[in-house]
Amino acid sequence: MKALELSSSIDQLTIALKPFALKLTKDVDEANDLLQETLLKAYSNRDKFVEGTNLKAWLYTIMRNTFITNYQRLARKNTFIDTTDSLHYINSSEHLTQNLAFSKFSLADINRAIDNLDEAYKQPFVMYFRGFKYHEIADRLHIPIGTVKNRIHIARKTLKKKLKVYASN
Template identity: 50%
Template sequence: MINNSLNYQINDHKSALKNFAMNFTQNIDDADDLVQETMLKAIRYSKLYQEGTNLKGWLYTIMRNTFINDYRRTVKQRSIIDTTEEVNSAQLMKSATLNEANNKFISDDVNKALAQLSYEYYTPFIKYFEGYKYHEIADMLNIPIGTVKTRIHVARQSLKSNLKMYNQEFKKSNKIN
């Protein structure tokens, strides 16, 4: 259960949280919802807050992660495959053949990049990729949640660096289309 002192401290940051939420949502109602959800999560996970650390930063992190997760969820819900364009069987065969070959090369490169990660970075990243939450990974590996976040971040940066050629190709292909 949350202590009253922390509850008051969280409530004291409500206006700053609302300003921060407006930067994300650009909408008053959505910002209010985001602030409310952030405060509820802060209360729910208050035992994870370490007294004497930056409460405002902790709240901002909760808000940012909540916004990102909600955004991802919304994007997935809105993604619809357009089946109105007719495609003949010759186009499908050519496309499937090219995709299979490209995917094989990409898959090999991704596996090589993953193999270059040390165990301490590989394991949390793979667990996160499999859908585990930060706190679940921390519990599994018996390490602090901050360490989990850092290791996942470092793994992402390493993979991004090792696979930057695909990012450049992706940018080029999107400019053409």
Template identity: 50%
Template sequence: MEKTQFNHLLTSQSRYLAPQALKFTRDADDAKDLIQDTLLRAILNSDKFREGTNLKGWLYTIMRNLFVNNYRKRGFHTCPIDVEEAIQLHVENMGESNMRVEGIKTSLNHLPRQYYQPFSMYLDGYKYHEITERLLVPLGTIKNRIHIARKILKQTIS
């Protein structure tokens, strides 16, 4: 996708970020900063965006990850974002969203415990080293389990 076309799409979708940013931060100035950081990250990673992908969902995911990471950097260990709500918010069609959420929940629930726990922590925004510290499992094992969980989910959801 051409940069000018991507930037136009980005500009057109950016207005949808404001309500979610405000919901995350609960402060108008912090929400503006979060939106600006999100758009900057999107521009810097524009080469990773694939045509046909839900741009609003992609931007929302970037914003959520930035918020979670910044929240943890301040010394908090739990984040006020509900993962189920996050999944539902980034899909435009709520009927489709409900089907996807149910499919994801079902697939997640069928993961063996050894894969489920590190993968769900990873989804919640924990870094590999944080998961290692909490579960008392070597770093290589954590990375392997998250990788295997992704492969299992990809097979069951597709």
């Protein structure tokens, strides 16, 4: 395939690549950058494309690999490696330890609110909170699964109303 034919084929496929780029990045500007970088790599590596293979799949692979590489590079860039001998920050005001008293108050309020729920709502809610599935709760309590879902929903709604003071935290 000549360079001109490949360029023409790639240009036709860019419309199909844009939604995939958007799906990966979840941002229009980043998707455009990823698309541009993919096309640049495809043009510069056109000699590696094997004629008779799927051009669209080749471009999707380039885009996916470019996205993964960029993501890993960003993750490495944002990872701080402490090279001090004692392996901790000294006099660093960036990392502060919070006083956990507030969380103890809120946990006490949450537990009190759960304890004050009507038993019909409290039991399914607590079981769900502990990791039981809806059908397991229904089996253990000998009630229909729809009732379980309804009671958990009502318990959540009641707790949300009682604990709205913590909504902004």
